[in-house]
Amino acid sequence: MLSLLAQIDQPSFVRPEIDWHGVAPELLLLGLGALVTTLDIIFLERIRRFMPMLTGIAFLIPLIPILTLWSQSEDLPRVMFDGAYVIDRYSLALKVLFLLSGYIVVLLSTDYMAEGDYYDSEFYQLISASILGMVVMSSARDLISIFVALELISIPAYLMAAWRKRDLKSNEAGLKYMLMGVFASAIMLYGMSILYGFAGDTKLSSIATAIDFGGDTAPIVTLAIVFTVIGFGFKVSAVPFHTWAPDTYEGAPTPLTAFLAVASKAAGFVALISIVLVALPNQADVVQPLMWVLSAVTMTVGNLIAIRQTNIVRMLAYSGVAQAGYMLAPLAVYGQEFNETNPANAIVNYLLVYAAMNFGAFAVVLLGARKTRSGEISSYGGLMNYAPGLGAAMTLFLFSLAGIPPVGGWWAKFQIFNVLTQNASWAGISLAVIAAVNSVFAAFYYLNIAKQMWFMPEPNEDHTPIRFPAPLATALAITVIATIVFGILPGITGDLSDFTNLAAR
């Protein structure tokens, strides 16, 4: 039998070279996630209390290979599968961001999940699956791996949004998120299929060389680009694809809202940066106007609606829409030459700062809701009187979100303006003006919350202090330190845009 098989002329299979050190973070996260799930299945109730701790450790251990990869920076970028999977400083920085985001989400969920009788261990397992998708996404330079990573991020998130089974609002949050998400990814796939048809290859770098017409863009390529961008526009909640965001944020469990508002949005931006800057560097005359409009509309609509909100989670949701508009802005000028900071670097730096300050704001919201059981902005009255530490932290995050020095947010905004105005192009300057006007609008509603906390009386004259559970206090400490460090040591992360020369290889 074996001799018969040997006679058939089989094409020989050569295993592609795998850089085990390079994929160690992903493999470790996958292995530890599977291990935690197995432990849950074996020990059931006896181990349930330790689930948050175990999942947190599973997020921290993969940081070790990332640090060793970073320290051997002369080997970077490490390229696998002919450039379909790339490990460089850009992707390593994002992996750190996603793993720490996962850790903070676990800290935020610990008490929330334990106190409402939900199915808590499964929640942590779904979070690890979603974070694994993000870690893969930051290295993916291929349409297939980007698609699979995107779905690995989204599908667990649909389930987690509908987590509170008997709560109608949570059901509705899950339904809206799932239907819009599946629809957007189907549209995105149609765009990708046309891109693939033109290039004859799914690798982003091949697409870049295949559809390089030297300025002459076929209408069908434009259609493909628009469809592909729509898919990610949904993920980053850009207007007009943002309609799911406020309802899902309000109805879903609050720790998951923080997860969607920060980690999931960052993953969408990572994919958008990879597609735009690696696959479409020569299609600037299509992508730039598209991004200009998306960015201007997103920040303006987000801010205008955020001003009217009375619920703090909805307010943060719309403010997140507006912040996505700022982050889209550098892509409106990406085709030009940059000598100081470039669009990818500005966006990644913004994502890092945004993660710190927004997670912090959500930690304060969770702590506040433990006492007031309310999400209304008016319930924050007099917070400075009975919980001065919490009030000071919230003030810090609000100043950072509004972009007031010396806390992190100003540096992130400064980078965006720097990119927009560097070449004095009409598109860049006009978008910078729109962003500046929007920042002033935004400061109004951020500082309104600060005013409530500092100057308004407590509702119900309730002066009992807020009890800080250890996980939430840890999350708050991490985010406060990160927000301050990003602000007073600007540029601490260095230049994280070394991937842009990949398309030229």
Next chain:
Amino acid sequence: MYLTQYLLLAAVLFCIGVYGVLTRRNGVLVLMSIELILNAVNINMVAFGTYNADVGGQVFALFIIAVAAAEVGVGLAIVLLIYRNRRSIDVSDASLMRG
């Protein structure tokens, strides 16, 4: 057979799917319309893959089929959840919160 025939079929399926998503109010029918779009993508992928003599398109189609199964599994679970609580799968009934 020409490539355009497959692309036209896929485009028609895509349009039917988008029309279905935008007009149907029944949760299950919306999911079915999304399946139509995904199958339009699959036809595109396989047709382009054969046209370009590249196996990547068929591999992509296989991935899409697998992921679509997972998506619909989760989708139907959420629709069932809504049905248990509300006795209705009309998506326009889900309006406790107004975006």
